Amino acid sequence: GAKWAYTGPDGEHHWSKHYPFCGGTFQSPIDIQTQLLRFDPTLRPIELQNYNLSANEQLTLGNNGHSIQLSLPRRMYLSSLPHRYTAAQLHFHWGSEHLPVGSEHTVNGRQFAAEMHMVLFNSDKYPNISVAADKSDGLAVLGVLIEVGEFNPAFAQFLKYIDGIKYKDQRVQVPAFNIRSLLPVLLDEYYRYDGSLTTPPCYPSVLWTVFKNPVTISLKQFLALATAIYSSHQQESAPVAMNSNYRKPQYTDNRVVLCSFQG
Numbered sequence: 001g002a003k004w005a006y007t008g009p010d011g012e013h014h015w016s017k018h019y020p021f022c023g024g025t026f027q028s029p030i031d032i033q034t035q036l037l038r039f040d041p042t043l044r045p046i047e048l049q050n051y052n053l054s055a056n057e058q059l060t061l062g063n064n065g066h067s068i069q070l071s072l073p074r075r076m077y078l079s080s081l082p083h084r085y086t087a088a089q090l091h092f093h094w095g096s097e098h099l100p101v102g103s104e105h106t107v108n109g110r111q112f113a114a115e116m117h118m119v120l121f122n123s124d125k126y127p128n129i130s131v132a133a134d135k136s137d138g139l140a141v142l143g144v145l146i147e148v149g150e151f152n153p154a155f156a157q158f159l160k161y162i163d164g165i166k167y168k169d170q171r172v173q174v175p176a177f178n179i180r181s182l183l184p185v186l187l188d189e190y191y192r193y194d195g196s197l198t199t200p201p202c203y204p205s206v207l208w209t210v211f212k213n214p215v216t217i218s219l220k221q222f223l224a225l226a227t228a229i230y231s232s233h234q235q236e237s238a239p240v241a242m243n244s245n246y247r248k249p250q251y252t253d254n255r256v257v258l259c260s261f262q263g
């Protein structure tokens with residue numbers, strides 16, 4: 001598709017020229033206003049199956065020019081939603097070295113340092129993620145807010161290979177690990193709403209789950225994301241650092257954000 005960016009002439013205010021859904025409804029991310037949340041007692045704890053991967057399995061860690069992403073095996077899936085959602089990939093959005101705020105979802109206007117998205121597709125109804133991507137019940141994304149604080153040994157499991165994917169379209173194989181360790185401790189406290197991909201083509205096809213509790217990574221780990229990755233190809237003369245790869249909050253309109261917890 002047409003090229004897009006987070007700033008400049010191809011920035012988010014221009015996405016809808018080539019990607020009409022980006023100018024449509026049910027867009028993500030949003031600002032989660034805790035005073036307007038509606039508690040929904042039917043929202044069960046998130047249950048991931050087969051996430052404890054063994055080290056002799058390998059995952060592909062890649063730079064797609066807009067984010068870094070880790071492939072996930074198809075035997076990993078969510079079992080606590082109305083349909084089975086099978087894992088596809090996880091990727092990140094972050095700020096910059098000089099502005100360490102880069103989450104997509106905000107809470108009461110607060111932007112976090114970064115955000116991780118685990119992308120899954122409805123494998124009960126669709127054969128693969130490409131077919132599912134533009135269907136209203138096609139995708140589920142788990143969002144994890146990230147703060148700078150304690151060193152995160154789970155993030156270290158893939159960040160230690162980040163120098164192999166400095167440039168666009170570079171990929172490395174990394175030993176698999178327990179993907180559960182990337183998620184917050186409590187999987188029963190989350191926000192839930194209907195939204196979209198936060199990047200073009202912005203399909204309004206995502207059942208969003210954003211965990212209430214952030215995880216932490218150290219400043220050094222944050223800087224690895226914010227300073228070591230480029231959105232340009234290695235052979236390009238002017239390297240373009242990849243940072244602030246987040247979309248700003250969109251209109252909530254008359255969507256209600258549900259929450260799985262009270263108080």
Ligand SMILES: NS(=O)(=O)c1cc(-c2ccccc2)cc(-c2ccccc2)c1
Nearest residue numbers: 066067117119129133141196197198199
């Ligand atoms: N931010 S997101 O979770 O809404 C998201 C989902 C998917 C996605 C991927 C496959 C199928 C379906 C959806 C891809 C991206 C993406 C991020 C950076 C660059 C390009 C694409 C982002």
Ligand SMILES: [Zn+2]
Nearest residue numbers: 091093117198
């Ligand atoms: Zn994302």
